[in-house]
Amino acid sequence: MCGVRHSGITVVGIPARNEATTVASVARAADEGLRQAFPNRTNVIVLADNGSTDGTADRFLDADLHAHQIVVRSTAAGTGKGTNVFAIADKARELGADRVLLLDADVRSTEPQWIERLATAVDDDSPVLALPTYRRNRFEANTTNHLASPLLAAIFGVHVQQPIGGEFAFNAAFLERMTRWPRPASAYLYGIDIWLTANALREHLRVAEVPLGRKVHNSPFPKILHLPQQVLDSLFHVVSQLDRVRPAFRAAPVKREAVDGEFVRQDPDVIARVTTTTNHYLKAYQPDIQRLLPSARILGPAPWGLWVGADDWPHLLADAVEALADGCFEAARDHLVALYVNRVLTFWDEIDGLSGPEIDELLDRQAADTVRAVKYRSITFDHQCNTGGFDAGLWAALDEHAA
Numbered sequence: 001m002c003g004v005r006h007s008g009i010t011v012v013g014i015p016a017r018n019e020a021t022t023v024a025s026v027a028r029a030a031d032e033g034l035r036q037a038f039p040n041r042t043n044v045i046v047l048a049d050n051g052s053t054d055g056t057a058d059r060f061l062d063a064d065l066h067a068h069q070i071v072v073r074s075t076a077a078g079t080g081k082g083t084n085v086f087a088i089a090d091k092a093r094e095l096g097a098d099r100v101l102l103l104d105a106d107v108r109s110t111e112p113q114w115i116e117r118l119a120t121a122v123d124d125d126s127p128v129l130a131l132p133t134y135r136r137n138r139f140e141a142n143t144t145n146h147l148a149s150p151l152l153a154a155i156f157g158v159h160v161q162q163p164i165g166g167e168f169a170f171n172a173a174f175l176e177r178m179t180r181w182p183r184p185a186s187a188y189l190y191g192i193d194i195w196l197t198a199n200a201l202r203e204h205l206r207v208a209e210v211p212l213g214r215k216v217h218n219s220p221f222p223k224i225l226h227l228p229q230q231v232l233d234s235l236f237h238v239v240s241q242l243d244r245v246r247p248a249f250r251a252a253p254v255k256r257e258a259v260d261g262e263f264v265r266q267d268p269d270v271i272a273r274v275t276t277t278t279n280h281y282l283k284a285y286q287p288d289i290q291r292l293l294p295s296a297r298i299l300g301p302a303p304w305g306l307w308v309g310a311d312d313w314p315h316l317l318a319d320a321v322e323a324l325a326d327g328c329f330e331a332a333r334d335h336l337v338a339l340y341v342n343r344v345l346t347f348w349d350e351i352d353g354l355s356g357p358e359i360d361e362l363l364d365r366q367a368a369d370t371v372r373a374v375k376y377r378s379i380t381f382d383h384q385c386n387t388g389g390f391d392a393g394l395w396a397a398l399d400e401h402a403a
């Protein structure tokens, strides 16, 4: 039987909003990587821009590249990163691309070598998703470390170190599969990354982890309220399609080396604003938080709000999965965001003085403990959740940056 037809076309997609200062350097690194990996093929770099006001598209088009350059634009209102990723996927399908790579537009450590490494990982006729593993600032990747990675391990039975890293690759077969998956509104926002990974795990597709080196980008911390809410929203929509939690594929995660020796602490003014918002929320909703997430009842005080330690967190995550299974989608999502912020601030206190490997070990242990905490609850998902618009819910009024 003849194999799948290959066009020889590679698309590198760059989703961007207001990234004028870095988009050209990312595009040049991608272009050099494409030239090295696919010298005599058709290479296309697509910038998908949802309403930038800083000249991002002009900076991209001004870059003198070997690859074909395409700009796909959408308006700002009601759009997000997912809008751009879906636009890149549509363009890649239109072009008949063999593979699609996604690069964030703000990553100052992007290297040409990332292109061949990501592309090689998806060189297959069956659907494959490539995910990055990089070394990162220990005060970043909080959504990855305390929500996405442990929850995916506990629910899908597969431990993925960095499921929402931003640098992805997938092949034509995966591109076709993703057209079939339901798209909650949050997947058009920051929920897109976990939507890709969680759906791949849900359909038992191959997921390849690709070492990329260091990730240096704009600090995500100012988005620590609305970004994880959108990530959890998309994750919960995918999880609600399961009938039950799946057994762990392997007891312990593959040993990680994801914490960079160098680090930069987060802005204390931003931390103060975020903790004020979360403490308002905790005070207003404490009875329901403790009803829905019983493990919260034993949490003690901390300077920032609550002490949520590495021993507490797996049980709170298990409570949230159980609450989701019981149909309390929005409350579980929003209560978890408030407790997640307290987990992050507690984690920063826990890692004071620890080495990178010791921090990696703590996070691996937390993920393995989450798998165990969820496993012993025998959770089944009997409630189909609504796939209506993304409602920032209780957080909208509290988080002036909610988007």
Ligand SMILES: O=c1ccn([C@@H]2O[C@H](COP(=O)(O)OP(=O)(O)O)[C@@H](O)[C@H]2O)c(=O)[nH]1
Residues within 6 Å of the ligand: 014, 015, 016, 017, 018, 019, 048, 049, 050, 079, 080, 081, 082, 084, 103, 104, 105, 106, 166, 217, 218, 219, 220, 221, 227
């Ligand atoms: O409405 C948006 C928000 C973000 N992004 C892009 O998505 C990538 C990741 O966003 P961001 O850096 O804000 O996320 P972080 O890495 O800080 O979590 C970047 O290229 C952004 O420009 C986008 O295309 N549209």
Ligand SMILES: O=C(O)[C@@H](COP(=O)(O)O)O[C@H]1O[C@H](CO)[C@@H](O)[C@H](O)[C@H]1O
Residues within 6 Å of the ligand: 081, 104, 139, 140, 141, 142, 143, 144, 145, 164, 165, 166, 167, 190, 191, 192, 193, 194, 220, 221, 223, 224, 227, 231
């Ligand atoms: O790296 C991460 O864990 C998150 C956010 O960083 P934080 O956890 O807020 O420090 O950033 C990633 O997640 C976003 C949502 O999925 C993606 O859109 C970003 O591309 C990615 O950098």
